[in-house]
Amino acid sequence: MMTMITELLNNHILSSIFTVAGTIALFQLTAVFQRKLNAIWLQPMLMCILAIIAILLWQNISFESYFSSAWLLNALLEPAVVALGFPLYQHLEAITKEWKSIVLVLLFGAFIAIVSSFIITMLLIGDYTIAVALSLKSVTTPIAIAIAGQLEGNTAITAFAIILAGFFGALVGPPWLRFIKVKSPKSQGLAIGAASHAIGTATVSNISYQHAAYSSLALIVSAVITALTSPFIINYLATLF
Amino acid sequence: MITFKQKTFNALYSIFAIFSCLALGKLCWYFAPILPSSLYGLIIFTLTLHFRLFNADYIKSSVVWCLKHMAVCFVPAGVGIMNHFELIKQFGIAIVAITFLTTLLLLTVVGLHYQRYADDEK
Numbered sequence: 001m002m003t004m005i006t007e008l009l010n011n012h013i014l015s016s017i018f019t020v021a022g023t024i025a026l027f028q029l030t031a032v033f034q035r036k037l038n039a040i041w042l043q044p045m046l047m048c049i050l051a052i053i054a055i056l057l058w059q060n061i062s063f064e065s066y067f068s069s070a071w072l073l074n075a076l077l078e079p080a081v082v083a084l085g086f087p088l089y090q091h092l093e094a095i096t097k098e099w100k101s102i103v104l105v106l107l108f109g110a111f112i113a114i115v116s117s118f119i120i121t122m123l124l125i126g127d128y129t130i131a132v133a134l135s136l137k138s139v140t141t142p143i144a145i146a147i148a149g150q151l152e153g154n155t156a157i158t159a160f161a162i163i164l165a166g167f168f169g170a171l172v173g174p175p176w177l178r179f180i181k182v183k184s185p186k187s188q189g190l191a192i193g194a195a196s197h198a199i200g201t202a203t204v205s206n207i208s209y210q211h212a213a214y215s216s217l218a219l220i221v222s223a224v225i226t227a228l229t230s231p232f233i234i235n236y237l238a239t240l241f
Numbered sequence: 242m243i244t245f246k247q248k249t250f251n252a253l254y255s256i257f258a259i260f261s262c263l264a265l266g267k268l269c270w271y272f273a274p275i276l277p278s279s280l281y282g283l284i285i286f287t288l289t290l291h292f293r294l295f296n297a298d299y300i301k302s303s304v305v306w307c308l309k310h311m312a313v314c315f316v317p318a319g320v321g322i323m324n325h326f327e328l329i330k331q332f333g334i335a336i337v338a339i340t341f342l343t344t345l346l347l348l349t350v351v352g353l354h355y356q357r358y359a360d361d362e363k
Contacts, residue, residue: 023313023316024313044312044313045315045319046319048313048316049316049319049320049322052316052320053320053322053323056320056323057323063321063323063324066317066320067317067320070316070320073313073317074314074317074318077279077314077318078263078278078279079259079260079263079282080307080311081279081282081283082262082263082266082282082285082286083304083307083308083311084283085262085282085283085284085285085286085287086290086297086301086304086308087308088283089286089287089290089291089297092287101355101358102355105354105355106351108350108351108354109347109351109354112346112347112350113346113347116346117339117340117343120343124335125332125335125339130332134336134339134340137340137343137344138344138347140277141318143277156324157325157328159321159325160322160336161340163318163319164337164340164341165340165344166315168341168345169344169348172345176345176348176349177348180353181356182352182353182356183356184359186355186359187351187352187356187359188352190355191347191348191349191355192348194347194348194351195344196344198315199319202308202311202312203312205308206308206309216283218351219280220280220283220284223276223280224275224276227275228275
């Protein structure tokens with residue numbers, strides 16, 4: 001069995017098919033479990049990632065060789081994000097009516113996110129490169145990594161914190177928002193898109209179309225706002241410490 | 242009842258629409274690298290649907306399917322966490338705790354703020 005797996009992984013085409021099929025099968029399996037057991041914490045994406053990490057560690061397979069075999073799934077990430085334009089189109093009319101308030105809320109949110117993360121990190125850890133990394137964790141990966149590099153932040157920690165923030169918002173976001181009595185799909189979508197970028201958006205897209213639309217919107221607007229304002233905010237905050 | 246032929250056409254039509262928007266997005270990124278190409282593509286896709294350059298009726302069913310299953314595409318990137326075990330050991334739980342705390346704060350701020358605005362409107 002072991003040698004079979006090793007041989008399989010040595011052949012790139014076979015291993016790609018095997019890895020992609022395996023990942024999808026595992027994902028579907030956890031999705032079925034989640035529905036059957038009706039347990040929110042059994043989030044398929046998260047469970048699937050943990051299971052794959054466990055398998056890779058157990059079989060001594062490096063992340064790089066897994067990732068090079070799973071390239072197809074990763075390549076589909078970009079078109080999948082483009083597809084989010086559809087729910088956005090369906091709610092475009094409602095959104096254009098209130099774009100001012102949406103931009104204002106997200107501007108305020110991005111400001112709070114950057115300032116709070118930077119200050120708390122400086123006080124607790126006291127390392128500028130980590131503080132920059134954590135300030136940028138709520139926006140989509142390519143943007144955050146680019147800005148972190150530009151501001152001499154730690155890009156590895158940025159990548160890690162982005163995934164963490166994504167899962168946390170996707171997992172805890174909906175129940176927490178209901179708990180603080182934020183119940184409208186619009187507000188929930190906007191909040192999760194602002195805090196948990198594409199991972200959060202992909203997850204709440206399953207709840208309703210309105211969630212998907214507002215979350216996609218928050219994803220775009222927050223990314224633009226953060227790209228434009230964070231260098232100034234962080235440079236200013238850095239002078240305080 | 243939609244025929245199989247129609248379904249196939251819809252799927253191919255959607256793939257063509259999405260990938261041409263993504264290609265335009267890549268072009269935008271080449272000239273103005275402010276947003277990643279996928280986000281440019283998202284905006285272009287919305288606009289082409291809005292201005293009826295693509296027929297939304299053909300696209301709907303494929304996109305619904307796509308949105309339902311797109312989360313699986315994030316799995317390979319997420320597994321990348323395993324490369325950062327050293328970082329987690331080094332800085333302990335502080336990074337995780339700060340990320341959780343500030344994400345919760347951001348969710349609360351945006352959620353409550355927008356909800357209050359939406360209530361005022363009524």
